[in-house]
Every structure is written in C-alpha cells, then in structure tokens.
Amino acid sequence: MRAFTEPVGSMNWRSGPEGVFEFWSFFSYNQARMADIFVGEKLKDKKTPKSDTKLSKHQGSEMVSEAANVSEKFEPDIEKDIKKAEKTTSREHLPGHTHNPLSSYDYFPDNIDFEIRDREEKIVLFLRKHPITNVKWILITVLFILAPFLLGSFPILDFLPSNFQFIAVLGWYLITTAFILENFLSWYFNVYIVTDERIIDIDFHNLLYKEVSDANIDKIQDVTYKMGGVARTFFNYGDVEIQTASEVPNFEFAAVPYPDKVAKILQELRIEEEQEKLEGRVR
C-alpha cells in the first residue's frame, strides 16, 4: 500500500489547480483508509489504488467516490445486520467485523465472550479506546528503555560500586516492565460492550481494581457523542456519553473509534427494543 509509506513530497503532483485537486483526492482517500488501518477493520471489497505516481483527474475523482463509498458501506443497519450475523459466513462480510483481538471496534464479534452474558444475548458491538491513544505511553517507554544508555555518559551512578550499578539498571528495567504491563493491560481490559439487550462497561484500573457495570438498552435516555481536537478529528475517534435511568446514571465510552456509528447503533437498538415491547417480544 502506498498510503503513508511514501512521503508526499515524492509524489509528482501537477502544478496549478489540477495538482491541488489531485493532492486533495489522494489525501481524502488515504484519510479514510488510515482510519481502517488503525481500527483493524476488514473491508474486503475495497480496491487498493494503483501505485502510479501520476494520477489523472478521472482517477482522482474515482478515489473520492470510493472514499465516500467506504463510509457509506460502514453505515450500520441493526435490523438487517442481526439477521446477517446469525450466519457465520455472512457475518464475515459485515463492515467493521474483525477477528483481531487487539482491535478497538468489532461489529458483531464472534470470538468474544464475557462472564455475565446471558445465553441468548448477542454481542452487537465491542469497543475499546482507539489504538492511537497508546502512542503517549509507548513513547515514554522508548525513553525509559533508552535512558540507561543515554545517561551512560553522565556520571550519575558512579558513586555506587559496580555490582550495585548493575542491579540499579536491572531494577530500572523492572519498573519499565511494570509500566508497560500497567498501560497495556489497562487499555486491553477497559472495554465497552453493546449487546442487543444492554450496554456493559468493564473498567480495569492500576492492575488492582476492576469494575463491571451494565444498563439495559431500554433504560437509555440520552446519547451524546463528542469529537474534538486534531488527533480525534484526524483519526476519527471520540467519546460517547450515555445517560441512563438505571443505577449507574452515566456511561462514558471514552476515545472509541467511530463515535457517530456507535451513537447510531445505540439509537437503532433503542428503536428495536421499543418495537419488541410493543409487539410483546420482550425476553
């Protein structure tokens, strides 16, 4: 894939308005693609653009329309998708469905289970924080790992005997390992699950504290999603706030990918639940 592996400067953009149009077409297309890469989404029927360095006006417009199709295909339709998800083969083709265990967005996952799940309950959406939120602690970890080498030229530990110096470095790497584990496990186990009956928030803090809370879909009163800032706009993630009439009044799905889609899925599930109530199909 050429996207984001080749610097923009190496492209042969034409000068003038046509060149600007080519650049913008290419950029729009890649932005849609990039969101997919980070989220681990599987969209099989998308075509990879040809690796020609020159793009014609026609190719550019094709890319724009394809990028538009990506977001169009990604529109969830709960009523149809629940039926599709019943068959494993058709579930594979649902947009946003993936088998990647490190994915942040999984629509109708089939390899996920949780302790308090009812037998007939179907998982509609599995969410965790967008992977880009891990960049901060990964950069800090790199600094932690390099610190003994970088500080090697400064006589900080010279007052210690050589064996104590060696143990100090080992102790430093133990702390670094704890830092990596704490951050990775916090990201990995802080998940939000939407089923056809309820929303579940599993929190895991500081390796020592966990909290699992849930609320029925029909108890949802208000759903708000927020996106702001450069990174959130660029990588398409944000917060979804859910107000409920249950014991836990507020749920927050923090920094999840596609907050607009999540809000729409919750809206459709609420409508579905209302219809079930009217038709007397409540479990």
Place this chain on the structure above:
Amino acid sequence: MIPIIDISVWPVVKVFIIIAFGLYIAFALVVVRQVQLMTDTLEVGFEGPLRFLAIMHLLFAISVLIFALIIL
C-alpha cells in the same frame, strides 16, 4: 580520631534492595492473578499470550531478586 561504630553503608543498602525486589515479586504475583481473573471475565482470544506475558514478568522479577542476592 577513631570512630566508635564502623558500619559500612552497603550491606544496609543491600537489605533495602532485597526488600524492594521482594515487594516487586508480590506485585508481579498480583498481576498474574489479576490477568487470570480478567481473562475469565472477558474472553477475546488473546488469553494465552497475556497469561504468558504475566508469568514471564513474574519470572523476570524472581530472577532479578536471585541475581541481586548472588552479586551484592
């Protein structure tokens, strides 16, 4: 002047380091247990590597303690 008590500081530092590594092993054990509990709570298909990671972390902590006991 001859000092009344001649105590080297390094054996004391060694005791503190050993205690610190001992506490770290307790923390590593908690991590192993917590990962086990969390993988029971939530199954995503990555349980094996996670448990392996937690156990490797515990083994690393134990080996550092043993190493410290030997070379200090």
